[in-house]
Amino acid sequence: MMDVYFIIFLGLSAVGAAKNYDGYQVFKIKPEAEGQMEKLRELLKDMRLDVWKEGAIGQETHVMVNPKLLVKFLHKMQKIDLQTDVMISDVGALERAESKAMKQGSESASFDYSTYHSLAEIEAWMTDFTANAPSGIDVTKIKIGESFQGRDLNLLKVERNPSVTKPNIIMIFGSHGREWISPATALTFLNYLVSEASALTTYSWHIVPVINPDSYYRTTDAAGEEKDRLWRKTVSSHSITVNNGTKTLTCSEGVDFDHNFGRMWVGYDEKAGPDCSSETFSGLEPWSETEVQAIRDYVISTNVAAFVDIHSYGEMVLLPYSYTMTKVPHFDELMELGTISASAIESIDGHTYAVGHIPDLLTMAHGLAIDWTCKDEHILFSLAYALRDKGEFGFLLPRDQIQIAGEEFIxxxxxxxxxxP
Known part of the structure; x- marks a missing residue:
């Protein structure tokens, strides 16, 4: 089965010209004061640069720069007196190496958990995984909705003794297409669940390996000009009427899945209009994305003990809230759990995960899933992981780190x- 999907993947990739990242560079910047942070944010917004990671004051911000804008960017950075260090000297070169490794891994006769897979391969794996569950373990594939482009949003429910009611844990992977290590880790974790009996003793696991399949498809299977390895958002197009019906706004460049949840959503400046091209564009209205609606409805219909959202990169355990400097009332309890988790991760390969309040490690953000689940749905144990690495490769984590990243997450x-408790 894998060989069939491999042929399809190669055929699609050969058509047209994918977005070319040759010569693109990623820089590290570390603002040490509020004034520097404000100037940096203004510069990044004015130049419409792709921010890979926006850190808080004293933390690194990572930004990708088009080679055509490189001289202008460096000049502006010098003017605001901020040092830039090269993190990735050629994004295109890394992408080509990654693509070659992906194709080699897909040729394996059996499913290879140590390589990245196309969406078609992941969907085929989910079908096989469900059908071939070990004796005594129930694996059910549940369609919880459809993506904007009509793809099934599939959740895998893994449990033992389904007649016995257990607390439920919901985990979502692949919110952003370019974060390939997230779906890869989902498959590794699911394989662990059916291999380790003790993991199913207490909880029922509900796992979505790719919650934003259109976006992931665009980074893997898509052909021609549609293919873009570093696409982040959904691929939706929306229109809305404003000014008492006198004006129609249209955005066709997708929405950031992470910023579209409920009343945590923050709208656009009505005078300036929506910034549709922004990587963190939150949509024309809350709950606009079908993918966001699907996980919302499933969470509401399920008695959830814990909700976990898995991203890359940064090596962090992130605790709510993100939309305010105010911490959740039970923050100390979450901090203790996060610290226990980070200690277990470090024991695997020495990597240290930072644990803390999102605005202290990154920046304030609105519309995040864990804020909504914690505040509105009262799922006290809501948190997020940012997987490998800290910045050497960013979203282009090499294939040889997939297995160890999965072991750390487990x-x-x-x-x-x-x-x-």
Whole structure:
């Protein structure tokens, strides 16, 4: 089965010209004061640069720069007296190496958990995984909705003794297409669940390997000009009427999945209009994305003990809230769980995950899933992981780190879950 999908993947990739990242560079910048942070944000917005990671004051911000804008960018950075260090000297070169490794891994006769897979391969794996569950373990594939382009949004429910009611844990992977290590880790974790009996003793697991399949498809399977390895958002197009019906706004460049949840959503400046091209554009209205609606409805219909959202990159355990400097009332309890999780992760390969309040590690953000689940749905144990690495490769994490990243996540999550009251 894998060989069939491999042929399809190669055929699609050969058509047309994918977005070319040759010569693109990623820079590290570390503002040390509020004034520097404000100037940096203004510069990044004016130049419409792709921010890979926006850190808080004293933390690194990572930004990708088009070679055509490189001289202008460096000149402006010098004017605001901020140092830039090269993190990735040629994004295109890394992308080509990654693509070659992906194709080689797809030629394996059996499913290879140590490589990245196309959406078609992941969907085929989900079908096989469900059909071939070990004796005594129930794996059910549940369609929870459809993507903007009509793809099934599939959740895998894994449990033992389904007649016995257990607390439910919901985990979503692949919110952003370019974060390939997230779906890869989902498959590794699911394989662990059916291999380790003790993991199913206490909880029922509900896992969405790719919650934003249109976006992931665009980074893997898509052909021609549609293919873009670093696409982040959904691929939706929306229109809305404003000014008492006198004006119609249209955005066709997708929405950031992470910023579209409920009343945590923050709208656009009505005078300036929506910034549709922004990587963090939150949509013309809350709940506009079918993918966001699907996970919302599933969460509401399920008695959830914990909600976990898995991203890359940065090596962090992130705790709500993100939309305010105010921490959740039970922050100390979450901090203890996060610290236990980070300690377990470090024991695997020495990587240290930072644990803390999102605005202290990154920046304030609105519309995040974990804020909504925690505040509105009262799922107290809502948190997010940012997987490998800290910045050497960013979203282009090499294939040879997939397995160890998965082992770290398994250790960290199971330590956290075992610490739940």
């Amino acid at each position: 250790a960290g999550v199971m330590a956290m879950v075992n610490g739940l």
